[in-house]
Amino acid sequence: MLFIRCREKLFWENIMKNKIFKCTVRQMLHSILCIVALVGLCVALQGCKIENQEDKKVQDLDFTVLKDKEIPQDILDMIEGKKYEAFQFTKTSGPYTYLVVGYGKQNTSGYSIQVEDVYLGENSIYVKTALLGPKKDEAVSEVETFPYVVIKIEARDETVIFK
Incomplete structure (x- = not known):
């Protein structure tokens, strides 16, 4: 030892x-x-880990793109406060969740927003939109515009991811 x-x-x-x-x-x-x-x-x-695995589409969601007169006033007020910069937000009210996307100030008229997809992934709801500029042959005005879209879906608890 x-x-x-x-x-x-x-x-x-x-x-x-x-x-x-x-x-x-x-x-x-x-x-x-x-x-x-x-x-x-x-x-x-x-x-x-790679995020793309989680956004795998599980189910398409039914949605409605709202016209200005159909948008609840409290959402319109929120849009008014954020409209100069790009924004995204959600608001659940009663049986619906509202998905709101704005693209901020644009220097001319003729812009629109296309809703490309709204679907349920494995853990989240995914919203894909695109800002479309004026067409080449379209007459545009030199006026500031603030394009936004409000999408209505049935109320859900999942996190929303804007793409």
Whole structure:
């Protein structure tokens, strides 16, 4: 037993004097730090995943694009306050959820918004819209416009992701 303790003591003394490892303490600490950083990076990357897997379409949702006169007044008030910048928001009221997308100030008339898709993904509702500019042969006025669209769906609890 005494022999083992003596060998253990010699082993640690040799390590401290760098007789076993032919490097300085500073180099050893640098190597240990690099290993710890690599392990930390590997652990951090384990949490990364590709988002496109989650937006896989599970079901198309029925929706209605509302005309201005059909939009609830409280939503119109919210749009008025946000209209100068691009915005997206949702509001649930009674049996409906309203999905609102605005594209901010445009310098001419002739803009419209196309609702390309509204669907239920695995964990969220996805809304895809596109801003359409004036047609080439269309006469436009040099007047500021603020295109937006209000989409009505049945009330749901899922998070909404605008694309």
